Amino acid sequence: MLLASIILHAVQPIRNERSTASIYHLLQGKRSAQTLQDAHMYGLTNLFGIYPKLSRELFDQLAQDLLENKIQVTETPIPYFDGMAYQSQTDTFLYRLLLLLQMLSNQANGEKHYIPVTDQAQVQYWVKQLYRQKQLQLGHWRSCLYEELYGLLEKLPEMQAGLFVDRISGYQHIGLTAAQLAVKYNLQVVDVPLYQTSTIHYFLDQVRANKSLFPYLGTLVEQPKQQSHTITSTAHKTRMMLERGLTLDQIAAARGLTENTIKDHIVEMTWLEGRRLASRFIGEADAAVIMDCAEKTGTNKLKQIHATLNGKYDYFQIRMALALRNEQEVET
Amino acid sequence: MKTDLQQALKKYYGYDQFRTGQLEILESVMQNRHTLGVLPTGTGKSVCYQLPAFMRSGQVIVVSPLLSLMEDQVKQLRAKGFKRVAALNSFLNYEDKQQVTRNLASYDLLYVSPEMLQNDYLISRLMQLEIQLFVVDEAHCISQWGKEFRTDYLRLAEVVRTLRNPPVLALTGTATPEVQTDIQHLLGDLEMEKHIYPMDRQNIAYFVQEVQDQQEKNETMLALLRKIQAPTIIYFSSRNMAESVAALIRINMPDMACAYYHGGMENEDRILIQQQFLAGQLQIICCTSAFGMGVDKEDVRLIIHYHLPNDKESFIQEVGRAGRDGKESVSVVLYSTGDWQIPVHLIEQDLPEQSSIQQLMRNLYQRVKAGMTDLPAYELILQHIPIGETQWRFLLYQMEKHDIVKGNQLQYNAQTWKDFLEQIEKLVGDRKKHKLVQLQRMKEWVYTDTCRRQILFAHFQRTVRPASGRCCDNCGDTLQDWETVPVSVQQDAAGWREQLRFLLQQ
Numbered sequence: 091m092l093l094a095s096i097i098l099h100a101v102q103p104i105r106n107e108r109s110t111a112s113i114y115h116l117l118q119g120k121r122s123a124q125t126l127q128d129a130h131m132y133g134l135t136n137l138f139g140i141y142p143k144l145s146r147e148l149f150d151q152l153a154q155d156l157l158e159n160k161i162q163v164t165e166t167p168i169p170y171f172d173g174m175a176y177q178s179q180t181d182t183f184l185y186r187l188l189l190l191l192q193m194l195s196n197q198a199n200g201e202k203h204y205i206p207v208t209d210q211a212q213v214q215y216w217v218k219q220l221y222r223q224k225q226l227q228l229g230h231w232r233s234c235l236y237e238e239l240y241g242l243l244e245k246l247p248e249m250q251a252g253l254f255v256d257r258i259s260g261y262q263h264i265g266l267t268a269a270q271l272a273v274k275y276n277l278q279v280v281d282v283p284l285y286q287t288s289t290i291h292y293f294l295d296q297v298r299a300n301k302s303l304f305p306y307l308g309t310l311v312e313q314p315k316q317q318s319h320t321i322t323s324t325a326h327k328t329r330m331m332l333e334r335g336l337t338l339d340q341i342a343a344a345r346g347l348t349e350n351t352i353k354d355h356i357v358e359m360t361w362l363e364g365r366r367l368a369s370r371f372i373g374e375a376d377a378a379v380i381m382d383c384a385e386k387t388g389t390n391k392l393k394q395i396h397a398t399l400n401g402k403y404d405y406f407q408i409r410m411a412l413a414l415r416n417e418q419e420v421e422t
Numbered sequence: 423m424k425t426d427l428q429q430a431l432k433k434y435y436g437y438d439q440f441r442t443g444q445l446e447i448l449e450s451v452m453q454n455r456h457t458l459g460v461l462p463t464g465t466g467k468s469v470c471y472q473l474p475a476f477m478r479s480g481q482v483i484v485v486s487p488l489l490s491l492m493e494d495q496v497k498q499l500r501a502k503g504f505k506r507v508a509a510l511n512s513f514l515n516y517e518d519k520q521q522v523t524r525n526l527a528s529y530d531l532l533y534v535s536p537e538m539l540q541n542d543y544l545i546s547r548l549m550q551l552e553i554q555l556f557v558v559d560e561a562h563c564i565s566q567w568g569k570e571f572r573t574d575y576l577r578l579a580e581v582v583r584t585l586r587n588p589p590v591l592a593l594t595g596t597a598t599p600e601v602q603t604d605i606q607h608l609l610g611d612l613e614m615e616k617h618i619y620p621m622d623r624q625n626i627a628y629f630v631q632e633v634q635d636q637q638e639k640n641e642t643m644l645a646l647l648r649k650i651q652a653p654t655i656i657y658f659s660s661r662n663m664a665e666s667v668a669a670l671i672r673i674n675m676p677d678m679a680c681a682y683y684h685g686g687m688e689n690e691d692r693i694l695i696q697q698q699f700l701a702g703q704l705q706i707i708c709c710t711s712a713f714g715m716g717v718d719k720e721d722v723r724l725i726i727h728y729h730l731p732n733d734k735e736s737f738i739q740e741v742g743r744a745g746r747d748g749k750e751s752v753s754v755v756l757y758s759t760g761d762w763q764i765p766v767h768l769i770e771q772d773l774p775e776q777s778s779i780q781q782l783m784r785n786l787y788q789r790v791k792a793g794m795t796d797l798p799a800y801e802l803i804l805q806h807i808p809i810g811e812t813q814w815r816f817l818l819y820q821m822e823k824h825d826i827v828k829g830n831q832l833q834y835n836a837q838t839w840k841d842f843l844e845q846i847e848k849l850v851g852d853r854k855k856h857k858l859v860q861l862q863r864m865k866e867w868v869y870t871d872t873c874r875r876q877i878l879f880a881h882f883q884r885t886v887r888p889a890s891g892r893c894c895d896n897c898g899d900t901l902q903d904w905e906t907v908p909v910s911v912q913q914d915a916a917g918w919r920e921q922l923r924f925l926l927q928q
């Protein structure tokens with residue numbers, strides 16, 4: 091089992107110093123100073139963020155069983171990963187590729203009606219743009235992508251190549267789910283995404299190292315974004331307490347800070363992370379009303395918005411709504 | 423008008439003819455009458471509101487409780503090239519929801535989940551539209567589940583009034599006369615033109631087989647699959663069983679592609695499995711009741727019930743997925759006497775226990791006493807009291823009705839709280855009784871020795887039509903002489919090289 095082997099591999103340097111939870115954060119790709127520091131200190135940067143969807147429950151159970159020697163696993167060789175370099179690009183590249191292949195395959199057969207393999211609006215938009223720009227060269231794209239992919243897959247283990255190709259949906263052929271792939275290749279379901287991620291990291295690495303050899307796959311690579319914001323550790327503490335269900339005044343009292351400072355933290359985190367925390371403090375409909383008001387009056391001034399809305403919302407709520415709006419602007 | 427509609431059908435769907443009932447319902451809708459349509463599953467209910475959306479100006483709002491069905495329909499419409507369609511439900515992330523809400527007028531067809539309609543802001547936006555038709559899909563939810571779990575459906579009458587009474591179209595696949603009356607009443611006593619079509623499909627034969635235990639059930643099932651060898655759906659009451667029997671079939675019959683499907687899977691995976699079945703890559707689906715709605719596959723030949731649903735309505739709907747092409751198809755129920763434990767257990771699980779309700783009220787009381795009158799979030803409640811989310815929503819609705827909760831604030835009054843506890847106990851008890859009666863009817867059908875067709879549809883229609891082929895085991899029919907015509911299932915035995923070549927046509 092690959093996941094088990096990865097956990098055992100990561101445990102060795104970390105053991106005695108850090109909890110197994112830190113391995114979870116590492117695999118899951120938590121953007122905290124501690125996790126990043128761990129990755130560097132213990133030489134595990136390649137594993138950073140290789141399994142964003144890993145379930146905590148599953149991980150805890152497996153880690154416990156492994157460390158208490160309750161289960162014996164046959165050591166599985168760990169395939170190529172470079173999480174620190176590629177984790178932020180993996181998803182976009184993978185889905186662009188899958189949707190592009192689906193489009194090309196259907197287009198080659200004159201089929202216009204098919205359900206796209208991904209819902210992600212940005213990916214759909216990207217492929218649509220490409221379609222518009224390259225309408226007359228799609229046949230060429232198809233054969234060139236084929237050549238590039240074929241060459242890369244040839245160098246991977248047969249199983250990994252098979253896992254990748256069987257997942258592709260195209261003309262009159264629908265790709266397999268992770269569970270189906272697991273049966274077909276005699277794997278544990280949890281290992282399937284790991285192998286797929288490894289394949290994508292390998293693609294990304296080859297494309298980066300040999301740009302001239304992979305001009306078509308190269309266009310699928312997203313230009314790396316600016317370093318993402320990281321929240322301050324004091325705000326982080328506030329979040330942990332919020333997540334434990336404490337109220338604002340309880341947190342303020344426990345930390346010896348004013349309630350306004352706590353509110354500052356919440357606004358900061360909302361701005362950086364989006365709705366996750368916000369829903370506790372402001373409903374979507376209310377947020378929308380405030381955003382509309384800000385847009386119509388063309389101001390971000392709290393006082394003015396407060397007055398325009400007849401004092402219906404307090405300053406904190408308005409700041410939260412504006413923070414949510416900023417989030418949108420930053421992302422798009 | 424008939425020719426207009428027919429031309430539109432040809433233009434938008436490529437069909438020459440309407441299926442049973444579609445034309446009659448459309449004519450009523452196009453004349454802006456409130457309409458109740460009871461159409462058997464598989465006759466394409468959605469055409470009844472999609473066509474008006476494409477043909478006329480103004481918006482068509484469709485309320486549906488089936489979120490994944492909603493998503494599927496939007497995807498299918500978009501795939502066909504109808505882009506002015508959107509769905510508003512909890513699947514959407516914040517940005518997309520806002521995007522849709524801000525541009526409501528740019529859609530011709532808008533699917534909305536009932537809980538989204540509780541949002542005042544959305545309602546105020548909807549009020550600015552020219553709504554040409556308000557559709558209540560799966561209208562039986564108002565009655566069958568509505569009293570409890572679809573509490574949002576009960577508020578639809580109010581929504582319709584707030585939206586200045588647009589023409590309403592209530593659609594359902596199954597409804598007893600009582601449920602039909604209920605729908606009309608709960609939608610605000612609307613005067614509706616009724617179009618009720620018989621549900622007894624003449625090309626489906628019914629067989630029931632008792633087995634001693636699970637092993638015999640599996641063997642019987644495998645033998646049946648070998649005999650029929652055609653697209654098959656097998657229904658289970660548990661996700662785990664659907665998964666493990668799918669594995670069993672794969673091992674025993676590797677040449678028949680088989681997969682499982684249930685509500686616990688990721689949306690992306692569910693769509694893949696559904697499409698594989700439609701594309702003929704899969705022959706057998708082991709699933710829970712989550713599968714089937716909106717899956718328009720014509721040649722499903724066999725429906726096996728490994729477990730029975732809790733009521734005849736659900737059974738009729740599930741069986742109705744067979745033989746939409748009009749060719750003879752088969753329903754087989756496999757049961758052992760121990761099976762009756764499962765639905766009773768499920769019924770109990772669905773309803774909150776009195777002890778949990780008391781615990782909840784004690785907890786809320788303590789909060790009020792401590793000065794915390796804000797209604798706590800469900801996640802917070804869950805930390806203290808084992809209570810399902812649907813149960814919580816049901817209780818919340820009841821608490822609002824009793825003025826215990828007002829505008830997200832708790833209000834304490836000893837008498838109202840006491841009354842509330844008593845009334846809830848009675849309500850839960852009644853509901854349980856009702857469900858057990860439904861289950862009893864299903865059970866009677868299994869044990870009957872008269873014609874199954876007659877008994878199955880007895881509560882739904884006055885006369886039952888004769889079968890076009892085999893009728894049922896009690897009428898002396900068997901599957902011994904069933905002519906096996908193996909269908910070829912697309913095999914992907916080819917290696918990745920061939921597969922990639924095929925996909926990209928190299």
Ligand SMILES: [Zn+2]
Pocket residue numbers: 872873874875876893894895896897
């Ligand atoms: Zn009969």
